[in-house]
Each structure stands twice: as structure tokens, then as C-alpha cells.
Amino acid sequence: xxxxxxxxxxxxxxxxxxxxxxxxxxxxxxxxxxxxxxxxxxxxxxxxxxxxxxxxxxxxxxxxxxxxxxxxxxxxxxxxxxxxxxxxxxxxxxxxxxxxxxxxxxxxxxxxxxxxxxxxxxxxxxxxxxxxxxxxxxxxxxxxxxxxxxxxxxxxxxxxxxxxxxxxxxxxxxxxxxxxxxxxxxxxxxxxxxxxxxxxxxxxxxxxxxxxxxxxxxxxxxxxxxxxxxxxxxxxxxxxxxxxxxxxxxxxxxxxxxxxxxxxxxxxxxxxxxxxxxxxxxxxxxxxxxxxxxxxxxxxxxxxxxxxxxxxxxxxxxxxxxxxxxxxxxxxxxxxxxxxxxxxxxxxxxxxxxxxxxxxx
Numbered sequence: 001x002x003x004x005x006x007x008x009x010x011x012x013x014x015x016x017x018x019x020x021x022x023x024x025x026x027x028x029x030x031x032x033x034x035x036x037x038x039x040x041x042x043x044x045x046x047x048x049x050x051x052x053x054x055x056x057x058x059x060x061x062x063x064x065x066x067x068x069x070x071x072x073x074x075x076x077x078x079x080x081x082x083x084x085x086x087x088x089x090x091x092x093x094x095x096x097x098x099x100x101x102x103x104x105x106x107x108x109x110x111x112x113x114x115x116x117x118x119x120x121x122x123x124x125x126x127x128x129x130x131x132x133x134x135x136x137x138x139x140x141x142x143x144x145x146x147x148x149x150x151x152x153x154x155x156x157x158x159x160x161x162x163x164x165x166x167x168x169x170x171x172x173x174x175x176x177x178x179x180x181x182x183x184x185x186x187x188x189x190x191x192x193x194x195x196x197x198x199x200x201x202x203x204x205x206x207x208x209x210x211x212x213x214x215x216x217x218x219x220x221x222x223x224x225x226x227x228x229x230x231x232x233x234x235x236x237x238x239x240x241x242x243x244x245x246x247x248x249x250x251x252x253x254x255x256x257x258x259x260x261x262x263x264x265x266x267x268x269x270x271x272x273x274x275x276x277x278x279x280x281x282x283x284x285x286x287x288x289x290x291x292x293x294x295x296x297x298x299x300x301x302x303x304x305x306x307x308x309x310x311x312x313x314x315x316x317x318x319x320x321x322x323x324x325x326x327x328x329x330x331x332x333x334x335x336x337x338x339x340x341x342x343x344x345x346x347x348x349x350x351x352x353x354x355x356x357x358x359x360x361x
Contacts, residue, residue: 076096127144148187267332282313283340310323
């Protein structure tokens with residue numbers, strides 16, 4: 001309150017200093033002097049930081065607005081020819097003296113309300129609900145969980161992170177309107193460790209979906225070996241360009257052993273170094289063969305040499321499952337099967353339409 005009184009007093013004094021200049025020459029000279037005063041004020045406080053820097057700015061703006069408002073009021077009287085009338089001079093003076101601070105206050109209030117609306121968190125109903133949206137040829141049911149992000153048809157420019165409250169609210173609104181289509185839905189496991197306490201609303205009560213235990217009761221491992229899982233619309237996302245791997249076509253046949261391919265458990269392998277490819281059979285519930293691309297990783301502190309891999313296959317003809325994982329050592333088959341047995345139920349549990357095909361858009 002005291003600060004407000006001081007600022008209003010500074011504003012009134014600087015306003016009066018300009019308003020009393022009745023001649024154009026005096027007003028021009030006063031305007032020049034006012035500019036020098038304001039410039040000198042900011043020059044003297046240019047090295048101030050923290051609260052002192054904020055004080056320099058606030059007091060400087062009060063001085064500048066007072067000078068500008070007083071000059072505006074006097075200039076209005078000079079241009080209109082009302083300066084000889086005391087009543088009109090008083091009316092214009094009061095209009096500027098009181099109107100400018102009031103207008104600034106209303107503008108600040110409107111900006112504050114607009115900011116509150118923009119950054120408002122999602123409602124509790126939004127946080128508890130599964131949000132149905134079409135992706136590819138399926139409907140997905142998306143929980144509001146930190147560590148997940150989504151992309152719509154606008155691609156990278158419209159990535160929505162659920163840990164950002166305003167983006168989570170916008171996603172809820174998009175799902176409620178029913179006019180959005182997802183192109184990618186991703187789970188970043190390292191981000192799950194940053195989940196708030198208490199738990200997110202959708203995580204507080206047990207749910208039957210496979211994602212609930214993996215995402216809501218996540219325990220940070222000493223070493224990550226599964227980094228991310230994503231559902232992707234391969235028709236709208238160039239997976240080869242974005243992710244360096246694309247799923248095989250639905251119904252693709254098996255690759256015969258021989259030539260470049262050699263057997264490794266249920267998988268076929270080819271390549272070495274930074275381009276090692278594995279191809280596996282179509283697992284039950286999938287629509288295309290398993291495909292993985294790996295590269296050897298060495299000299300990682302605290303971990304043995306191994307393989308960094310990305311794998312993909314289609315859950316349906318128009319929806320792909322993609323994930324990143326690491327294998328310690330070079331025994332791909334057993335570890336790849338272990339990862340897939342964990343990933344497949346999570347991806348499948350996010351599909352809520354049981355095979356229904358949403359209308360084309």
C-alpha cells in the first residue's frame with residue numbers, strides 16, 4: 001500500500017511538472033528535459049539486479065508515465081485551443097491525471113485474467129478421465145500422466161506435454177470437442193521419476209489396464225534399459241525420417257534364412273557395428289513382423305558393452321508400436337523377447353476401441 005502511494009505521488013508530481021507548461025516552446029523544452037531525467041534514472045540503475053533492479057524499473061516507469069501523461073494533457077489543450085478556459089483545462093487535466101492510471105490498471109487486470117485463463121490447470125474430471133482420440137485406424141484412450149506427450153496432425157509444432165498444466169488442459173478440451181487426431185503418443189520412462197507427490201489423480205486408484213502398474217507404480221531402476229514407448233500413425237508420420245526405422249507392411253511374409261540373414265533364436269540378424277538389423281515373426285495380436293535396428297555401444301561408464309536398439313511393428317494395419325531399449329552384452333534374442341513382453345501389453349492397453357475403425361478425416 002505504501003509503495004502504491006509513493007508511486008502515485010511520483011506520477012502526480014511529474015504529471016504536474018509537464019501540465020503547467022502553457023507555451024509550446026516551454027512544453028518542448030520540458031519534454032526534452034523529461035527525456036533526460038528518465039534516461040539518467042535508468043542509466044544510473046542499469047547495473048542493479050534482483051529487487052533493486054525491479055525498483056529501478058518500477059520507479060522509472062512511474063516517472064516516464066507521469067511526464068508523458070502531463071505532456072499529453074497539455075498538448076491536447078494547445079491543439080484544441082481550450083487552454084484559455086479554466087473549466088476545460090481542469091477537465092482535461094483530471095481526465096489524463098486519473099484516466100491514464102485507471103486505464104493502465106484495467107489493462108493489467110485484463111492481462112492477468114488472460115494469463116490465468118491461459119495457464120489454468122485441467123479440472124479434476126479431466127485428470128481422472130481417459131481421453132479417447134483417433135490415431136491411425138484405431139481409437140486410443142490416453143491417461144493424463146507426467147512423462148507422456150502427444151502430437152496431433154500439426155506434428156512437432158504441436159507437441160503436448162502433460163506435465164505442463166496449460167497443455168494438459170488444452171488436450172482435455174481438444175478431446176472433449178472430438179475434433180482432434182493424434183499422430184504420436186509417447187511415454188518417456190526417465191520422466192516418470194519426476195512424478196509429483198501425492199500421486200497424480202488417475203494413479204491413486206488401481207485400474208485394470210496394463211499401463212497402470214508400469215506408469216503409476218513406476219520404480220526408478222539403477223540402470224534404465226527401456227527408455228520410451230510410442231504409438232505412431234505411420235501414415236501421417238514419416239517414421240523412417242523421424243525415428244530412423246519404419247514398421248514392415250501388414251501381412252509381410254517371413255524373410256528366408258540365407259544370404260545376408262542368419263538365425264539368432266526366433267530372430268533373423270544381419271549387419272554389424274552401427275547397422276544391425278533383427279527381424280522376428282509376427283507375434284499374436286500384432287499385424288506385422290517384428291523389426292529392430294541396433295548399434296553397438298562401448299565404453300559406457302558403469303555398464304558393460306551392449307546394444308542400443310529401436311524396435312517397431314504394427315498393432316493394426318494403421319497403428320504402429322515403437323520403443324527404445326538397451327541390451328547389456330550381445331545376446332539379443334532373450335533380452336529382446338523380455339522387453340517385448342513388457343512393452344506389448346502397455347501399448348495394447350492404450351487402445352480402447354477393440355478394433356473399431358474411426359471415421360476418416
